Amino acid sequence: MNQNKFELILNSLSETNNLGAKLGKSLIGGEVVELSGDLGSGKTTLVKSIVSASGSKEHVSSPTFVVSKEYKTPKFTIHHYDLYRLDDEGLIANELSDHYIDDNSVTIIEWGSNFSDVLPERRVIIKLSPISENARRVEITYPDNLEYLIKELRA
Ligand SMILES: Nc1ncnc2c1ncn2[C@@H]1O[C@H](COP(=O)(O)OP(=O)(O)OP(=O)(O)O)[C@@H](O)[C@H]1O
Ligand SMILES: [Mg+2]
Structure with a gap:
């Protein structure tokens, strides 16, 4: 899959x-971020x-200790993972791959880079790097078939 890359400064x-609001509005279900x-x-x-922005009123907090949380939106369920404390990908591999093929699910994964074997090729990778207390550099990598998520971000 051809990968594209671009950078922006927040x-x-x-x-x-x-x-985040632009991304949330572009999601249709079935994506992995x-x-x-x-x-x-x-x-x-x-x-x-x-x-x-996906239309959920549910409270988001870090799933560092519980590994995953889910939020219902009118269009899909967002599965939010934090793999920071996970040492065995075998524990979640099946669960994750069920979400990937489900158009009613969006999967967002923090700290996934040690587990790239269980991440799909069709995903957007957003890398955040602090440049000061309130500024961030963002590098976004995505395959052609997720261009629809990204085009609003370039504007
Ligand atoms: N431009 C910015 N973008 C994002 N966060 C910012 C920005 N400026 C300041 N912050 C602050 O930086 C902190 C980011 O914390 P956050 O919990 O989102 O980080 P995280 O990457 O999820 O960390 P962890 O790896 O511990 O899960 C928040 O307190 C947020 O208010
Ligand atoms: Mg976090």
Whole structure:
């Protein structure tokens, strides 16, 4: 699958929220989003804005200790994973692959980079890097068939 890449700078929390809102509105179901970046780079913050823009009123918090949480939206269920504390991918591999093939599910994964064997090729990877307290560099990698998620972000 041909992979595309682009970069943008978010100068404030509200610009991050804006990015998440655009993404949340573009999701149709069946997508997988991998969020990478160090502790405190803004992964869970981005999930909050994605979930809320998808039409869910559910509260988003970090699933670091419970591994996964889910949020119902009018269009699909968002499965939010944090694999930071996971040491055996075997425990979630089946569960994840069930979501990937389900058009009523969107899967968002924090700290997935150690488990790329269980992540699908068809996914958007968003890498957040702090450049100051409130600014972030964002690198987005995505295959051609997820271009529809990204085109709004370029505008
Ligand atoms: N532009 C920005 N984008 C995202 N977060 C920002 C920004 N500016 C400041 N922040 C702050 O940075 C913190 C990011 O924390 P968050 O929990 O989202 O990080 P995380 O990447 O999920 O960390 P962890 O790896 O521990 O799960 C929040 O307190 C947020 O308010
Ligand atoms: Mg987090």
